[in-house]
Amino acid sequence: MVITRTAASPAPVASGEDRHRLGVLTGVAALGLDALASCAYGPEAIVLALAAAGAAGIHLTLPVTLLIVALLAVLVASYRQVIAAYPDGGGAYTVARRNLGPGAGLVAAASLVVDYVLNVAVSVAAGVAALTSAFPALLPWTLELSLAALLVVVGINLRGVLAGGRLFAVPAAIFVGALAVLIVVGLVRGHPLHPLPAPSPVTVTASVGVLLVLAAFANGCAALTGIEAIANATPSFRADRAARARRAELGLGVTLGALLIGLALLIQLFGAQPTDGRTLLSLLAQGSIGTGPGYLVVQFATVVLLMVAANTSYGGLPVLLAKLAGDGALPHVFGLRADRQVYRAGIVLLSVLAGGLLVFSGGQVNVLVPLFAVGVFVGFALCQLGMVRHWLQHRGPRWRPRLAINGMGCVASTVAAAVVTVEKFTEGAWLVVLVVPLLVALFAAVQRAYRRIGGDLGVDRQPGSPRPATSVVVVPVVAITRLAEKMLCTALSMGDRVVAVHVVFGTEPAEVAEARDFQRRWVSWQPDVPLLLLDSAHRVLGPPIARYVRSLSEEHVVVLIGEVRPEHWWERVLFNRRGAVVARFIGRNTDAVVCALRFPLHQPERTVAR
Secondary structure, three states: OOOOOOOOOHHHHHHHHHOOOEOHHHHHHHHOHHHHHHHHOHHHHHHHHHHHHOHHHHOOHHHHHHHHHHHHHHHHHHHHHHHHHOOOOOOHHHHHHHHHOHHHHHHHHHHHHHHHHHHHHHHHHHHHHHHHHHOHHHHHHHHHHHHHHHHHHHHHHOOOHHHHHHHHHHHHHHHHHHHHHHHHHHHHHOOOOOOOOOOOOOOOOOOOOHHHHHHHHHHHHHHHOOOOHHHHOHHHEOOOHHHHHHHHHHHHHHHHHHHHHHHHHHHHHHOOOOEOOEOHHHHHHHHHHOOOHHHHHHHHHHHHHHHHOOHHHHHHHHHHHHHHHHOOOOOHHHHOOEHHHEOHHHHHHHHHHHHHHHHHHOOOHHHHHHHOOHHHHHHHHHHHHHHHHHHHHHOOOOHHHHHHHHHHHHHHHHHHHHHHHHHHHHHHHHHHHHHHHHHHHHHHHHHHHHHHHHHHHOOOOOOOOOOOOOEEEEEEOOOOOHHHHHHHHHHHOOOOEEEEEEEEEOOOHHHHHHHHHHHHHHHHHOOOOOEEEEEEOOOOOHHHHHHHHHHOOOOEEEEEEEEEEOOOHHHHHHOOOHHHHHHHHHHHHOOOEEEEEEEEOOOOOOOOOO
16 A cells, blocks of 8 residues: 655745744843843842941952853853754753763753743742832732733743744843943943942941852852753754854853943942842942933833843743653643744743742742742753763864863852852752752653553554454434434444444333333334443433443444534533533443544434435
8 A cells, every 4th residue: 555645845834933933132032031130130139148248248249240250151151062062952951861861851850940930930020029119009019910920921922932032122132231331331430420329237247258258159140040041942043043042142141241240340339239228230320320211211121121031931941841741751742832833831831830939929039039040050060061971972073172161060060059059048949959859750750651651552662463353333322313313324334233222211100111112213213223221220321331331242342422513602501411421431431432423403404325
């Protein structure tokens, strides 16, 4: 037998798919918002830690920032190599699974899942916090505003990753441009335009030392979350995907590093310190460009960017979940891609989890921030360790300098992961340490279930040759109607033998007479199909039919259930839908194949021959 298949031309399909994929600029806008938005809270987190040592600690802002930017440079270089070596996406999960084993891959995936979910919740809550700071009257509606902002981001991402990239490119460009102007003007002037507000009273509780620097470093590492998202979502880019993703990764790293260093210079130049009711970025904007329209642009752009920074997770996590689904660690529904290149199941799951965190925390940022950045550095460390083993095994061109880069990334990420976990453990990081193993156990349980199902189905094994087998079709009949005629016509074409069954309720004289009348009309109809009456003492349909089905000796048993399809939607309430109930009961309690035959109403009567 020859099977022919008509294939569409590949070029139009590819170009059609590429229309909904990312370029370099839209890739930075869609996947780099989390990293860019960290400029609004990363430097402030460093200053808050250093303020424990008073003015002497504030002078360490630039050295700590340079240390974080150095780690950023190593991570960017490392992830550019990850993109080149593994352009199919998945980032840390793919690298760890292929080089360190399935267990390490699942740990990396679980860490990234936690970080992505937390990123959505923290970004939305931080944006709403900035909004309520500007408009205190909105403070009682913090949770409602957070959930509304989340729904807006979800709706945009359901229209495709490219739609989000194009839409969010505008606030990202305004934010970066405003910060660049703020930094340049402030550095050129060399002093604040107006004296900054007096800092909040601070009790000096620590001295300048290694522990203080480590605490500030741990706080500032929040600025590096999201730097891995481009490597995770490389398949979302247009062809040549790896080259475009590498350029986007480099552009994101350079922009973020320059902004962090510029803000650190301004902090030390202006002597900015934490002030109650004011963000550090607003203080720098006031000192650099005053409180006029430029100040309002910075504040408004910050609010918008913080809210939409959650888009990074929507670009990265659904792709990661699709990779996990492809490897059998999650239900396969997470690997289904709809139009516009959207993994809808992943988007819905991320939204539900992030919404749950917002409800749990009441939309309060200070409840969520201690959980942030722990999981991502575990993924960083495993990814870099996997790349070290990759270069040792494959040894391609220039493998030694590449090995050195990933080796430095592995050491730096491991140290950062340890510092962040220890410093934030009692503040809530213990919860992440608990959740990651639970997610790994969940992934492993799903994989075991799929292996068991695959064994039962004979996946990856050649089945035996098809052969004919005896079959019987059981047709439950409620009344002698056109529906019964249609069901029997269909059943006669399906099996070797057809049996019609009719359930009889009770032994009352009226019910017995009704059963005899049905049997008489059946004989008068002469359908050439035997009729079997089944007694039901409890006045239910499913159990007596299931008992009869289990008693049959044929190899294949098919139960054909008839359903009426009304012409108008409101007519559905006129039917009892007992057929669906019977179908579910038989499907759960027997090995029979249950088929449904839908009979449309208001259909012209046709002869059996036709």
